[in-house]
Amino acid sequence: MATIVQSQKLNLHDVVIVQALVYSSESNCAELRRTFQLDLAAGYNEVKIQNLPFDLVQDSIRVSGAGEAVIHDVSVKNQEGADFVIPERKFEVSLGVDPNIRVEYKPVRNYQEQSGTVEKINSQVTEKTTSVTNLRPNTVLLTIREQLPRSTDSRIKVRLESPEAKEVAESSPEPAVGAEITPEKILDYTVELAPGQSGSFTVRYVTEHPQAEQISYEEKF
Incomplete structure (x- = not known):
């Protein structure tokens, strides 16, 4: 198993959205994608994701040295209106979650x-x-x-x-x-x-x- 030589936290409020995929009007859903550059130490690094108003496909990423990472912002609500997320799955996000x-x-x-x-x-x-x-x-x-x-x-x-x-x-x-x-x-x-x-x-x-x-x-x- 690779050794994690550096651990840091990433606030995705500061990471700009580079792509928005809008589905048909019948589905009323969209997916937002953020791409960001990492400037980390050599070896494997673990980056924790925090302070984001969405559920995520994953709550951390591991990269080998400096590089580019992609995060998909996803959110879903059950019938009672409570947020939930299932690991390893990608969800559609309702339009309007990003007011910008x-x-x-x-x-x-x-x-x-x-x-x-x-x-x-x-x-x-x-x-x-x-x-x-x-x-x-x-x-x-x-x-x-x-x-x-x-x-x-x-x-x-x-x-x-x-x-x-x-x-x-x-x-x-x-x-x-x-x-x-x-x-x-x-x-x-x-x-x-x-x-x-x-x-x-x-x-x-x-x-x-x-x-x-x-x-x-x-x-x-």
Whole structure:
């Protein structure tokens, strides 16, 4: 077993958030990530985490010498409203736990269009807008994750209009500015917000089907 040559405490109130992952409006959850540099003695070091208003995946970290560490701030409440945490698990955190990153979902807009001469095609346009304000003193990345509808019928098409997204086999583990979409129609839309910056970001997609056909939506997990 490695010897711990130095032990110190880390106050994460002083560690800035570098990324916020926002899930769909239905889940109303987000995950905050903090990355910080460690300047410790050679050998193994133990860093205790204290004074953070969230439960954590882990309450301490061990690193070999100076380096970079990542902490995910996570919080969850049971039915009685009491905080609880299970070791080795990662939780989703309710929006608004960090007052310096403000997220607001605008009402979803749906409207109908019709096209075609020989065969009439109905189009349902869906727009979801997320407004975000970064009140932190540092630049942050924000990823809006949206599950678009998936068709099981070749006559029903789902087309993403905005943002322009790159098709990928699976979501990138480290998001970068831009948008990408998987074959399962999972859209990750990542933007960068400077200190004090606000922005509104819209996801718009169109569902097309023959006028004579009726469509229904089914949610599967």
